Structures are given as C-alpha cells and as structure tokens.
Amino acid sequence: DTVLLFEHAPVYTLGRGADENHLTASPVLAPNGVPVYRVERGGEVTFHGPGQLVVYPLIDLTREPFQQDLHWFLRKVEEVVIQTLQAYGIDGVRDEMNTGVWVDHRKVCAVGLSSSRWITTHGFALNICPDLTYFDTSIILPCGIDGRGVTSIAQIL
Template sequence: MQPPLKRCFFYNLRQMPYTDAHIWQRSLLAERIQDPSLDDVLILLEHPPVYTLGQGATPEFLKFDLDTSNFEVHRVERGGEVTYHCPGQVVGYPILNLQRYRKDLHWYLRQLEEVIIRVLAGYGLIGDRLTGFTGVWLEGRKVAAIGIKVSRWITMHGFALNVCPDMTGFQHIVPCGIADKPVASLAEWIPGISCDEVRSQIARAFAEVFDVDLIEVAR
C-alpha cells in the first residue's frame, strides 16, 4: 500500500511587493522551526521591479550606484549573487522541511532545477543544467535562477523563471554574477506565453518532483 502523499499548502498569488513576501517567508520559516510538524508551503507570485543580493553577493555586479539610483535593492539571506525580479517572471518560494525528503542541499537544488526542466519539456523545450552553476538554461541562455536559504533543514527563497518579463532590467546587473552567459525568457521561444498558464505547469511539476499533494489556499 502506497503511503499517503505529503501535504503542501499552495498559494497561487498575483503581484506582491518583495519586502512583504520576504517578511511572510521568514514568518513561515520561524513557525516551522518552532513546530516542525507544520505542513510545507509553496508560494508562486510575481514581484514589482526589484534587485536582490545574496548574503555574500558582490556589489561590483551592479552596474549602478547603490547610493544614487532609484532602484529598489535588498540584500537578503539567500545564497547567490544579484538577481532581478519583475512582472512576467514567476517566482517560487517553497517552505519545505527537508527532513521529510532528503537532508541534502545539493539534492534539493537539483530537484528545483528538475521542476523547471519538466515545465520546459511540457512546451517541447530542452532545459539544461551547466556543470558548476545553479539554474536552468535554454540553448545556452539562462531562463531560471535559483537561490535558497535553509535553517534547521527548513527552506526559504527558491526559484525565478523568466516567462514574459520586460528584460531591460537585467541590463543594469551582471545576472547571478555570470558575465559570459546571457539571460532569456520563455517568450523568446513561445510568443504569447503567459504567467498564468506557466504557474499551473510549475505547480504540477512541483507536485510530481517532490511527491506532494498541493492544497491550494487563499491568503
């Protein structure tokens, strides 16, 4: 007899300011550190334009002056270098207790990549991993960035998939600190693609890869 699937609450949201989502993630993480029996969570949303730097990120990958620009910039506790979020990019924040899965951060990163690779495969596209890097590429161009934070084996932060964003915001940074590998969006391969349809594909792939029962809830 198959064991029951793990439950994972699913918030499928529209736009949310980055700071609001960050506070929410930290609250969910703290609750689960306090009570590890709480169910896992997957949040999918979009952000207004914002740049984020990982905790050890190098400011030299910014092509603007932090003190004089009008850009919204936040340094947060995830790994990785600078990245850009904006409407048209689906951001996923899994709050998972890895003790239910595998206590292995490399495994977890590869699973997040696998979610995106399966989404791309559904559109007849072959997503690639590049040795030594984290994320997913299409024909040598990066379409998904991944950066995580794990505390007591509970995850926060996650992945960002460029679906149909205005890509000009990426021109102000060296995305993920990788100067020789350009970024791209799915719209360049699939004109007319929308975040709404991709969200449902991400949810389906996530449930398959992590073997969970997604329970959609409103916030």
C-alpha cells in the first residue's frame, strides 16, 4: 500500500459522473486558461491546484482490515478527513447525499475514488488555502452540486 501526496498545478478534472454542462468551458480549456481533463474516478467536475492537498491512497482492499467495498472505503476516507479537521478545531461532517466533507454546508474536501481489482486509485482533495475563485460557478458547478459552495481551512480559521 502507498499514499501519494500532491499539490497540483491548476487543473479541472471531470470524473465518470461529470455532466459537461457543469463546466462552462470547452472540454479542453476553461475560460480562465486552466486545462481540463476527463479522468477515471468517481464524481463530477472539480479543481485541483496550489493550496490544496491532493491525496491518492493506493490500497489493496482485499487485505485485512479493509473490505472489498469502495463505498465503505470512501466513508473511511471521509472519516479520516473529519478527524484531521477536528485536530484543528473544525467541525467537518459528511452528507449522506453528497460525498466529501462539509463545513457549514460548504465543501472543504472532495472525494473521488476508483478501483481496479480492488486496488484503489484517485482519492481526495483537501482545501487548505487555495484560490477559491477557481471554484466560481461561472466556471464550474463544483462536484455537480447546485446551491452549495466550497470553502478552505484558511477561510474557516
């Protein structure tokens, strides 16, 4: 098992469930000049870039103590993020209808997973201090969810 940690250059990604209408741009380049890629992960459209911790846990779910259940693993990932936020005095919660971790109805962490032969790929993006204008609804509909914003640890604290 391996955990990869990244801070990406600015990029928009569209997961398997993404509706291209949730990106107000061509399928190649957003209006702000940021490249757009379709990727093989769960979820919709999101932004990755500076100020964001992107974590890819590459885990074999066939081994103990894991389960061959990607939804179970997703909930465990959310719980790890919730506990991490608690260490900073932030009350993050999960929403049974929408994946990720939320603070005051705003998403602080997006989760988009995939697996092949029960080996997980992709992961989560925790907003530490990104430029939140990249999530502006004039550019994207973050995670395909209308009416709920995006936040960061820096904005909360």
